[in-house]
Amino acid sequence: MVDDPDAHTGAEGRHFETCAECKARYETVAGDARAITSLLAAPELKVDVGSAFNRVRSAPAARPRFGFGLPVVRPGSRPMVLAFAAVIALAGLVVTAIAQGGIFTPTSVEPVPVSVTDIQALSQLSDYGSLTWTTKPNLQIVTSADEAKSISGLTPPKVANLPNGVSKTVTYAATPKAVAVFTFSKDKTASSAAGTGKNLPALPAGMDGAQLTVTVGPAVAEIFGNMTPPKAGSSALPADLPQLVIVKSNAPVATSTQVSVKQLADYLVTVPGISPELTKAIKVLGAGGTALPIPVPAEYATTSKVKVQIGDGKTVNGVALGDDTGVGAGVIWVNSFVYAVGGTIKLSDALDIANHLT
Amino acid sequence: MRAVATVRPDDESFEALFTAEYARVAGIANRVLADPHEAEDVAQEVFIDFHRLHSSSAQYAPAWLHRAAAHEALNRLRGAKRRQRRELAQAAEDVDRTADPQAILELNEDRRRVRAALARLAPRPAAVLVLRASGLSYAEVAQAIGVGIGQVGTLLRRAEAALRKEVGRGTSI
Numbered sequence: 001m002v003d004d005p006d007a008h009t010g011a012e013g014r015h016f017e018t019c020a021e022c023k024a025r026y027e028t029v030a031g032d033a034r035a036i037t038s039l040l041a042a043p044e045l046k047v048d049v050g051s052a053f054n055r056v057r058s059a060p061a062a063r064p065r066f067g068f069g070l071p072v073v074r075p076g077s078r079p080m081v082l083a084f085a086a087v088i089a090l091a092g093l094v095v096t097a098i099a100q101g102g103i104f105t106p107t108s109v110e111p112v113p114v115s116v117t118d119i120q121a122l123s124q125l126s127d128y129g130s131l132t133w134t135t136k137p138n139l140q141i142v143t144s145a146d147e148a149k150s151i152s153g154l155t156p157p158k159v160a161n162l163p164n165g166v167s168k169t170v171t172y173a174a175t176p177k178a179v180a181v182f183t184f185s186k187d188k189t190a191s192s193a194a195g196t197g198k199n200l201p202a203l204p205a206g207m208d209g210a211q212l213t214v215t216v217g218p219a220v221a222e223i224f225g226n227m228t229p230p231k232a233g234s235s236a237l238p239a240d241l242p243q244l245v246i247v248k249s250n251a252p253v254a255t256s257t258q259v260s261v262k263q264l265a266d267y268l269v270t271v272p273g274i275s276p277e278l279t280k281a282i283k284v285l286g287a288g289g290t291a292l293p294i295p296v297p298a299e300y301a302t303t304s305k306v307k308v309q310i311g312d313g314k315t316v317n318g319v320a321l322g323d324d325t326g327v328g329a330g331v332i333w334v335n336s337f338v339y340a341v342g343g344t345i346k347l348s349d350a351l352d353i354a355n356h357l358t
Numbered sequence: 359m360r361a362v363a364t365v366r367p368d369d370e371s372f373e374a375l376f377t378a379e380y381a382r383v384a385g386i387a388n389r390v391l392a393d394p395h396e397a398e399d400v401a402q403e404v405f406i407d408f409h410r411l412h413s414s415s416a417q418y419a420p421a422w423l424h425r426a427a428a429h430e431a432l433n434r435l436r437g438a439k440r441r442q443r444r445e446l447a448q449a450a451e452d453v454d455r456t457a458d459p460q461a462i463l464e465l466n467e468d469r470r471r472v473r474a475a476l477a478r479l480a481p482r483p484a485a486v487l488v489l490r491a492s493g494l495s496y497a498e499v500a501q502a503i504g505v506g507i508g509q510v511g512t513l514l515r516r517a518e519a520a521l522r523k524e525v526g527r528g529t530s531i
Contacts, residue, residue: 032518039472039525040491045388045397049380053373056402056409139413 125278127192128268129184137178137217141171148172152218157248157339159222160356163349166224166243173221177250182212184264189271198272206258207267213256219249224343244343246353251338308333309355318354320347371414376405379420383427386492390431390476390484392469400430421501424494428485428502435477475524483517490514 016022125131142148145156151174162168186200186208193200224244256264269279302322307315308331318333321342330342331354341353383404388397404426412419476484482503489499490510499514500507 029515029518032515032522036487036518036521037491039468039521040389040476040487041469042388042392043394045381045385045394047381047384047398049377052380052384052398052402053376056376056405059402059406141415 125182128189128271128274129182130188131180131182133178133180134213135177135179137175139173139175141173143171145172148174148220152176152220154218154220154248154250154337156220156222157246157357159246159353160358161352162224162244163345163352166343166345169225171223171225173223175217175219177215177217180214180216182214184208184210192274193272196273200272201267201270204259204263204267207264210256210258210264212261212264217249219247221248222246244341244345244353246357247338247340249338251334306331306351308335308351310335311358320351322347372409375414375419375423379423380405382492382494383423386424386427386488386494387431389488389492390428390435390473392473396434397431400427400434404430418501421498424489424498424502425485425504428488429481432477432481432484432488435473471525472521475521475527478524479517479520483513483520486510486513487517487521 016026140151142151148154148156153176154174156172184207186203190200222245224246268274304320304322306318306320308318309315316333316335318331321330321332322328328342328344329347329350330340331347331350332338332340333354339354339357341350341357343350380401384394384397384401387400387404388394391397391400404423407426408414408419408423412422416422476487479487485503486499489502490496494502496507496510499510503513505513
C-alpha cells in the first residue's frame with residue numbers, strides 16, 4: 001500500500017506529515033505489507049499472449065451465444081438472468097418468425113418454458129445448412145435519444161415515473177436491422193445423418209438450397225444506471241449496473257424461398273441424429289397461432305400472464321418474468337412494436353413502467 | 359452529443375481486451391495458485407466466460423476480469439484434488455530451478471503454508487490481498503471488488519493482519 005498515491009490523500013496526507021503516532025503505525029503497516037508481499041511471492045509467469053488467444057478463440061464457448069455480446073449485464077449476479085432471459089426471448093422471436101414463415105405480425109405474447117440447453121441447441125442448425133448474418137447486428141452505445149433514433153430509426157420510449165432507487169442516468173443502445181440467412185444443405189444434412197447409419201428421409205422438392213431470411217430489429221434500448229467509472233471515495237461500480245432496461249424493437253420478419261417454412265421445420269425434425277433438444281426447440285418455437293411465443297428459461301425465471309395498458313383504456317396481453325431469487329422482474333408485450341421492461345426492480349414497478357410507457 | 363462508445367466488431371475488441379489484460383489476469387491467478395500453468399488455465403477460462411455474455415467494449419471489462427480471476431483461482435485453491443496436483447507440479451518445477459534440496463523444501467513449505475492460509479480467509483480479504491499483490495492500484499482494486507477507493511487501505515490492512523495470523527497458525531491443509 002505504501003507505494004500508491006491514493007493511499008494518502010488530502011487532509012489525511014497533511015496530518016500524516018506531522019503526526020509521530022501515525023508514522024509509527026505506518027511503519028508497522030508498511031512492515032506488514034512487505035511481509036505479505038514476500039509471503040505471496042509466486043513462481044515467475046511468462047505468458048505467450050498470442051498462443052493463449054488462439055486457444056481461447058478455438059474454444060467453442062468463447063463465441064458469443066447469439067453472435068454478439070451483451071454490453072450491459074451485471075457480472076456474477078443473479079438479476080442478470082432477467083437480461084439473459086430477455087435476450088433469449090428475442091432470439092426466440094427470430095426462430096419463431098422462421099417457424100411461422102411469410103410475414104409474421106404477432107399481436108400478443110405467450111410464455112413457453114424451455115431449458116437453456118434447448119435454446120443453445122439451435123446452434124446445431126449449422127449441421128444442416130449454413131447460418132450466417134448477411135447484415136450483422138451493429139449495437140452502439142450512445143448518450144442521447146436523438147442519436148439512438150438516428151441509428152435505429154426508432155424513437156426511444158419515454159418512462160413516466162422511475163421506481164425509487166433507480167438512477168436517472170440514462171444511456172441508450174441502438175442497432176439498425178440485422179438480417180440472418182439459413183440455407184438448407186442436402187449434403188450437410190446427409191453427412192450429419194450418416195453418423196447414425198441411417199438414410200435421409202426423401203427430400204421434398206426444392207428443399208436443397210432453400211433459404212430462410214430473417215430480419216430482426218431495428219431496436220433501441222434505454223439503460224438506466226451509472227455507466228461511468230466510480231469517482232474516488234464512491235462505492236459505485238459500473239459493473240453493478242444497469243438497474244433498468246427498456247427495449248423497443250420491430251417485430252421480426254421472415255421470408256423463405258423454394259419451400260414453406262413449415263415444410264422445412266417438419267422435415268428437419270425427421271432427420272436421423274437430430275438432438276432431442278433441437279427437436280424440442282423447433283417444435284416449441286414452431287407452434288402456430290397468432291401469439292408470439294416467448295421462450296423463457298425455466299431453470300431461472302418464472303412467468304405469469306399480465307395485462308398491459310396501451311392507452312385509451314385498452315390493454316394487451318403481456319408476459320411477466322421474475323427471476324427465481326425474487327430480485328428482478330420484467331414484462332414483455334406487443335403493441336405494434338415488441339417491448340420489454342426489466343431490471344433489478346419489483347414486478348409491480350415493471351408493470352407500472354409498462355402501463356405508462358409512451 | 360457524442361457517442362460514448364461505438365461497439366467495434368466483437369472479435370476485434372475482444373482481441374484488444376485480451377492483449378491488454380491477459381498477462382495481468384494470469385498474474386492474479388498465479389499469485390493465488392503459485393502455479394503458472396494452472397494460472398493460465400484460469401485466465402483463459404475467465405476470458406471465455408466473459409466473452410460468452412459480455413461485450414468486450416464494456417467499461418467494466420477489466421474490473422470484471424480481475425475479480426473473476428481472483429475468485430476463480432481462490433476457488434481452485436480450495437479444491438483438494440487440484441491442490442494436490444498443483445503441489446506436485448510445483449515441486450517438479452522447483453527442482454528444475456534449484457539444486458539445493460533444503461531450499462526446495464523450504465520454498466515449498468512456505469508456499470504451501472501461505473496458500474493454505476489464503477484459502478482459509480474470507481473471499482473479499484483474500485481477493486483484496488491478491489489483487490494488490492498482483493500490482494493493481496488502489497483504484498483498480500476498488501473497482502474490482504466493488505468498494506469505494508477510501509475503503510481499500512482499511513480492507514488491505516485487515517486482510518494482511520488476517521493472513522499473517524492464519525500463516526502463524528501453521529496448520530496443515
